Amino acid sequence: MNSDSSNANVAQSELVESTLASRSAKVSDFSLFFSKFVAKGRQISSAVPSSPSMVDAVLQCVDFSRPATIVELGAGTGPITGQIIEHLRPHHRFVAVENDRDFCGILRRRFPEVTLLESDATRLADPLAKLGIHKVDYVLSxxxxxxxPPRSLLRLMHWLRDCLTPNGLFVQITVVPVLYLNFYRRLFDQVDYSSVWLNVPPGGVYQCSQPRKSFRRRR
Ligand SMILES: C[S@@+](CC[C@H](N)C(=O)[O-])C[C@H]1O[C@@H](n2cnc3c(N)ncnc32)[C@H](O)[C@@H]1O
Incomplete structure (x- = not known):
């Protein structure tokens, strides 16, 4: 066998290995996610991680050509995190937040370069201030x-009112198409919704800006 064909064989077996590794990572993400969903239900809210089409829909909301501070809330196993990292440039600051210990373990192993807060996403003002972050351009949720719970929602909205820049955006994924449009309209002055039919299950993305000073909590 000449050296060209042996190099090709090595490259091919590396490709097969990495494809198998990424498939088995996906399978284990799905099974962990599903078991968390069974155990925690509405605290997880989806039985599976976001699909590539949902990730694309979220990333389309972000203008990566401009300097920005981006905070991702509820990063899970990191399908959105991984793609954000691919787009980051030196003029960006990025922090991921997740409160589930097992998901945090996965995120740390997979993305050691990411600043990860293992924390309640509705109590972020202090941990972010410790990182020198007082204003945020994109909150990807x-x-x-x-x-x-009502108190947690209130804290989240207080924080958003304080920390979102005037043109800042709160981007929220959902796996229940359009159902919560009025809910988000009660929280924000400006709300746009776009469907992501190719997600499993079909879902969408709310783009919200200008958090309201007061709001009714009813859904
Ligand atoms: C629907 S999953 C989304 C996961 C991931 N972003 C994705 O798109 O696949 C919701 C995530 O939010 C996390 N979460 C729920 N409540 C939280 C809270 N108060 N603080 C931080 N993370 C939270 C859950 O543990 C879960 O990982």
Whole structure:
């Protein structure tokens, strides 16, 4: 065998190994996610991690050509985190937040370069201030926001009012198409919704800006 064909064989077996490794990582993400969903229900809110089409829909909301501070809430196993990292440039600051210990373990192993807060996403003012972050341009949320306890939702909204820049955006994924449009309209002055039919299950993305000073909590 000449050296060209032996190099090709090595490259091919590396490709097969990495494809198998990424498939087995996906399978284990799905099974962990599903077991968390069974155990925690509405605190997880989806039985499976976001699909590539949901991730694309979220990333389309972010203008990566401009300097920005981006905070991801409820990063889970990191399908959105991984793609954000691919787009980051030196003029960006990025922090991921997740409160589930097992998901945090996965995120740390998978993305050691990411600043990860293992924390309640509705109590972020202090941990972010310790990182020198007082204003945020994009909050990308996978949180089960409509299912948050009223006090947690109130804290989240207070924080958003304080920390979102005037043109800042709160981007919320959902796996229940459009159902919560009025819920988000009560929380924000400006709300746009776009469907992501190719997600499993079909879902969408709310783009919200200008958090309201006061709001009614009813859904
Ligand atoms: C629907 S999953 C989204 C996961 C991931 N972003 C994705 O798109 O696949 C919701 C995530 O929010 C996390 N979460 C729920 N409540 C939270 C809270 N108060 N603080 C931080 N993370 C929270 C859950 O542990 C879960 O990982």
């Amino acid at each position: 996978g949180l089960p926001t409509p299912s948050l």
